[in-house]
Amino acid sequence: MNKTLLRLTRGLWFWILAIAGVSFLTLVGTTALAEIIAGFLGSLFEPQEVLSSAGSAIRAALLVALFTFCAQMVKGLLEYKTAAKARTSMRRMIFSKVLDLDAGGIEKIGPVSAITASVDAVEQMQMYFSTYLPSLICSILAPIYLFFHLKNISMPVALLLLVVSLILLPVNNLFRCRIEEIRKGYWKSLDDMTGYYMDSLRGLTTLKLFDRDKEHSRVLGEKADVLNYNINCFMKVNFTSFLVTEAMIYAAVLFALVNSAGRIADGSMTIAQALIVLMLSYSYFSAAKELMNASHSALTAIAAAGKVEEILDTDTSRPYDPSLPKDPEQFAGIRMDHVSYGYEGRSRALQDMSLTVPKGKTVALVGLSGCGKSTTASLLMRFCDPLSGNIYIEGNDYCSMKPEELRKHIAMVPQQVNLFSGTIRENLMLADPDADDALLLEALEEAGLGSFIHSQSKGLDSDVGNAGSSLSGGQRQKMGIARALLSRAEYMIFDEATSSVDPQSEKEIWTTIGHLAETRTLIIISHRMSSVQNADCIYVLKDGMVAQHGTHETLMNEGGLYKELVVRQQAMEVAE
Ligand SMILES: Nc1ncnc2c1ncn2[C@@H]1O[C@H](COP(=O)(O)OP(=O)(O)OP(=O)(O)O)[C@@H](O)[C@H]1O
Incomplete structure (x- = not known):
């Protein structure tokens, strides 16, 4: 049977x-x-x-x-x-x-x-x-x-x-x-x-x-x-x-x-x-x-x-062993150490990838489509686990923490923020069920939705419509940022967070991200090269590997893929 x-x-x-x-x-x-x-x-x-x-x-x-x-x-x-x-x-x-x-x-x-x-x-x-x-x-x-x-x-x-x-x-x-x-x-x-x-x-x-x-x-x-x-x-x-x-x-x-x-x-x-x-x-x-x-x-x-x-029968158990050895380098931040990952039946999406995200700094991941940026984000969020190699956060192996424990330290604003039918308050409280109004309003303010919420007659109780349909694309993304802020995570990943919004919203979101960079550790994935120029370190990925890394200035001087991407984008912007 x-x-x-x-x-x-x-x-x-x-x-x-x-x-x-x-x-x-x-x-x-x-x-x-x-x-x-x-x-x-x-x-x-x-x-x-x-x-x-x-x-x-x-x-x-x-x-x-x-x-x-x-x-x-x-x-x-x-x-x-x-x-x-x-x-x-x-x-x-x-x-x-x-x-x-x-x-x-x-x-x-x-x-x-x-x-x-x-x-x-x-x-x-x-x-x-x-x-x-x-x-x-x-x-x-x-x-x-x-x-x-x-x-x-x-x-x-x-x-x-x-x-x-x-x-x-x-x-x-x-x-x-x-x-x-x-x-x-x-x-x-x-x-x-x-x-x-x-x-x-x-x-x-x-x-x-x-x-x-x-x-x-x-x-x-x-x-x-x-x-x-x-x-x-x-x-x-x-x-x-x-x-x-x-x-x-x-x-x-x-x-x-x-x-x-x-x-x-x-x-x-x-x-x-x-x-x-x-x-x-x-x-x-x-x-x-x-x-x-x-x-x-x-x-x-x-x-x-x-x-x-x-x-x-789908295996939902995740490797978990609190006794795993600590990071030998005791790096203050996140460190990916020779990580490889592949999706079922596909060739490796990431190959021997090593990178560091120092606490308090902003790190950007760039590269051509399919080079492995989102896969890196998934690994950093522990949506999946490396096939080989290790990831450490503040000295602890990722697998020595349960995913839910880890996600208290790291949050993500994805390309498409999911909102549920209900009020702004209900959607925000997904991140912090105990948050009071003052905290919710503070998060909205920080995410750039301050004037929007004050213009709503019902305030936090305004309805967002089915799957957030009453909000604009930009407002939905900012709701995602507010939610990530409420989770009080020190590390925040922005995975193409502005890819589906209008230019005005994009500008506003980048301003918000710029403010956040002053107090948090950010990992920014973006196809818009101009928006990552101020990052403390930029990793350029190619075919699931790190091709180059450094600041904008060093990478421009170095030439190679990064410079190519920047020049290509500038040419496209001029053409537009
Ligand atoms: N769910 C999946 N199943 C199988 N293969 C996948 C899956 N997601 C990504 N891949 C493959 O893994 C590789 C890396 O994909 P990834 O989404 O990380 O790239 P990316 O740099 O984020 O691309 P983009 O900029 O287009 O979003 C690609 O070859 C892609 O086809």
Whole structure:
């Protein structure tokens, strides 16, 4: 059984057994009712007994029917509760795992998978616990119970029905295996289509801009066709499995009918007994049929659980060993020592990189696109860990600190600051849940949003709109700076923090960064060479390695890549 399902089943055994128990009671009730009705109908053929037995038969039948009805109600309630419990535990497991993931991990599993797993997969899996497992228990107990009821009336019929009802399950299993394969294709095509659909929706403006929306709509149609094909295959195999199993059931019931008719004719069976045989013979299969219906949901659940398992199995543990040796150089700041890093299946993004960020100074990283600047930032934020080499912060190895502990010392303002629907206050308090208004206003002031916040009638309680849509690009970036300031981190990384803002906002943000440089340690990644000229040290990266480093003046005198970049940019600015 799938590991995830097994883990969840352990916590739900009580509920699963309770549903199976109540289902069994329903079967006991149905059997009793069948016997009462058969007994009464049988007595119609013996008129002298009709009147005396009618009253008590009706009373007993009503009682049993009421009991069965109540048991069905309780079963429904238990199923609902079990499904709800399963849903809650599964979502809790998935959410806590997803929240544990760092940027690299989320990229690895894919945001679409995380969404389909926590929405669709959970819906599919709940049936496994509320319906499939209880039906599985009942499908074994029910035929055995009925066998003992019928064996004294007709041993061959009781035995045949028992055997057929028990072999129905393996036959059904054969179809299930084929369906499972189709299911995998179904999930893949569903993911594929959903991912493409979400991408197209997100980039609809761009697609329209380049007149590519029709092309995307065509590809989306093709992906929908693949999904439909998988659904059709599933329906075909499902239908065949239904035909085969129904044929087995009807053949067995027909045998019971013919056998009973023959025995009535030769006088070895009463009409009441024959009626019991007929009524109960179908009950033999009701649990198995319920199981077969549920087994299709179980298949979906197993496939879905596979998806969930991929997420739950993602390794979120990070190397952590407080006893790691200290920095042999005891550098006062951050030091990357011969660090290499590579993304899965790709050549090395960083190769034997060494750099230092002295405390209180400003260090810049520049270089052509793809040279490894953002990867360096990710390593410095501990979104990922070096494959070899070490990073030290104020003498301590990065891996001797937990990521959350480390991030008290180092904050980052990314290219695109993420804001959440809600107020300015709520968005800022992500960085410091205990911050009071004075602290929040001070951070906003320092980030260059002072006049903006004072112009808002609701002040800190102003709404930022969906994902910060009520703010301009520049204001969103400044909110990111305010958030980083509130984290009180000594070290701050600005990764192309002005790449998506207008020139006026860019100027304001660089002024803010200039002020921050007076009191903090900054690591600035920027493609705009003019903005890093004042840095205490500039590292020029090329193909994941440090090609040059020094101040603007030394690098200009030295010539090489840095000078090339500066000259090229100046030429572009003149051309503009
Ligand atoms: N998530 C990823 N998966 C695989 N490869 C990646 C990933 N991110 C970056 N890379 C690769 O690693 C190398 C370094 O990328 P990185 O983003 O660090 O460069 P960069 O200098 O920041 O580029 P840019 O200036 O364009 O942002 C590139 O070859 C890039 O293709």
